[in-house]
Amino acid sequence: MNEKNSKDSSFSGQLGFVLAAAASAVGVGNLWRFPYFAAKDGxxxxxLTYLILLVTFGYALLSSDLAIGRKTQLSSIKAYGAMKPGWKFLGILTFxxxxxxxxxxxxxxxxxxxxAVTFLTGAGAAAAQDNYFVGFITNPVESGIYAAIFMLATAFVVYRGVERGIEASSRIIMPVLLVTVILISLYVLTLEVHDADGTVRTGLQGLAIYFLPNFEGMTLSKYIQIxxxxxxxxxxxxSVAMGIMITYGSYVKKEVNLNQSVSQIAIVDTAVAVLAGMMIIPAIFAFSGMEGxxxxxxxxxxxLPKVFNSLGIVGIIIGAAFFLMAIFAALTSCISVLEAIVANCMEIFxxxxxxxxxxxxxxxxxxTVIIALGYSLFYVEVGLPNGSTGQLLDIMDYISTACMMPIIAFLSAILIGWLVKPEWIIGEMEADGSTMPRKGLYRVVIRYVAPVIMVILALQAFGVIN
Known part of the structure; x- marks a missing residue:
């Protein structure tokens, strides 16, 4: 038996695995990044662009990570070396x-x-003030304490292990999160705001902006950026190209249908992201128009706190529910990040x-506390190669997501597509007796398309292209 799995449990079955993996994928990226990218990019x-990429690139990268983990029964730092001698460096880079x-x-x-605490204590009006967020993150004591509490909560779940910790928490959190996001999304669509000049904006109008593509003024350079x-x-x-899904894949039993699992994880993750946009964009439009x-x-x-505050007592309740849900989403993703680190260290040491x-x-x-204090005691402002500036948190995010992920995905695509060949992954995806759908698409994406796109993303991150 594999050393790691001989001392650590696996997911109990397909449902437990899918809920845990989906919980890992559903996080701050869905509730925070997805809506603001959608608002910024038309x-x-x-x-539409995201959905196309999801069923092509997302499918290929997620399938690869999970198959690598289950076939090697190793976390990322050793998995790539097991795939091909001399490629352990990619596992180290991924770690x-x-x-x-x-x-x-x-x-x-x-x-x-x-x-969440602010809204739960009925102080939503304070959170709606212009200087509230800046005041909080520049307060070294308060920002440091909240960051430490969240980190310790994450550690507690990982400490309990795969089945009793990660899977058990995901079985509770994911259904609660999905129900909450659906209820808030439906409520937001009923909003109707009347301005002093007689202008009426509704949540349904915001929904139309969110869902209906508008190609007016679109240029090739703008669309490339989208x-x-x-x-x-x-x-x-x-959570691809960072070793997390390789680690989770190593906990999956052979009888689990990976093809179904990939589809289910992608559907749940995308549904939460789309619903988050349905919560946030119609609400922002109704109260602030296109400027918001x-x-x-x-x-x-x-x-968003300004929107909640404008709704009176109902808004305070919705705001509390929203940020509680956001805690759940952030916690499950934070758990998966820490689990990837812990699993690798267990194997190494x-x-x-x-x-x-x-x-x-x-x-x-x-x-974590040091990074939290990057807006106060350890404040720095550094110019990044992509033209932006950032503090400690922004620098760490830029290095990990903008620079390292495209490089790792490029090298992984070269390894799978040209050295061990796509059949290495396809064989594991079909190990339970099922047939991998879109095998032809997978081969084309992993061999030809992914390497080119990853190079473009890396060049953009390093400021070579804009």
Whole structure:
């Protein structure tokens, strides 16, 4: 028996695995990044582009990661070396993605927790003030405490293991999250706002902007940027090219139908992202019009609290429900990032889960607080190669998601497409007796299309192209 699985449990079955993997995929990327990219990139155009990429690139990358994990029964740092001698370096490179993401993910989770507490205590009006968010993240004591609490909650679940910790929490969190996001989405569509000049804006009008593509003024360069944004979001949302799904795949039993699992994970993840857009974009449009749609990353922490506050007591209740749901989503993703690190360290040091989790979590609690203080005591402002500027959190995000993920996906595509050949993955996808759909599409994407697109994404990240 594989060393890791001999001392650590696996997922109980397909449902447990799908819920855990979907919970990993559903996170801040769905509730925060997806809506603001959709708002920035023309609503329906971004949505259509994202869906096309999902059934092509997303399908290929997610299938590859899960198949690699189950076939090798190893986490990412050793899995690539088991696939092809001399390629262990790719596993090491992949390991650094969650290792870097873990430095700041709990910081964002702390922000969300702060807003949940604010709305639950009836102080939603305070959260709607222009300087509330900046005031919080620049407060070293408060921001550091919330980040540490979120990190410790993540560590507790990982400490309990795969089935009793990760799977058990996902079985509770995912249904609650899905029901909450559906109810809020339906309510938002009933909104109707009357301006002083007689203008009426409704949630349904915002929904039309979100779903219907508008190609007016569209140029090739603008659409290329939309494609790149959608691709970046897909990496972040599906947890691919960072070793997480390889780790989760290593916990999957051979009788589980991976083909069905890939489809189910993608459907749940995309449904939450689309519903998050249905919650946020119609609400922002109803209260702020097209100007509010340009809020960018501040959409969730600045614009949305203003909307909730404008709805009175109903808005306070909806705001509390929304940020509680966001805590669930952020927590499940943070758990998967920490699990990828812990699983790799267990293999490297031949140590048991609880000891590794304690050591790793202690280290990351300290680092998380340092990153949280990057807006106050450790404030820096650094120019990045892609033309943006950022603080400590932004720098870590840029290195891990903008730079490393495209490079890892490129190298993985070369390894699978040209060295071990696509049949290596296809064979594992069909190990339970099922047939892998879209095999021809998989071969084309992994061999020819993915390497080209990954190079373009990497060049954009390094500022070579705009």
């Amino acid at each position: 609503g329906g155009i971004f949505l 650094f993605v969650p290792a870097i993401i873990m430095t700041y993910y709990a910081v964002i989770g702390g922000w969300i927790t702060k807003y 494609v790149l944004d959608a691709m970046s979001q897909m990496f972040y949302s599906l 749609m340009a809020a960018g990353p501040k959409l969730m922490f600045v614009s 031949h140590a048991e889960r609880k000891k590794v989790t304690l050591v790793v979590s202690t280290f990351y609690t300290v680092v």
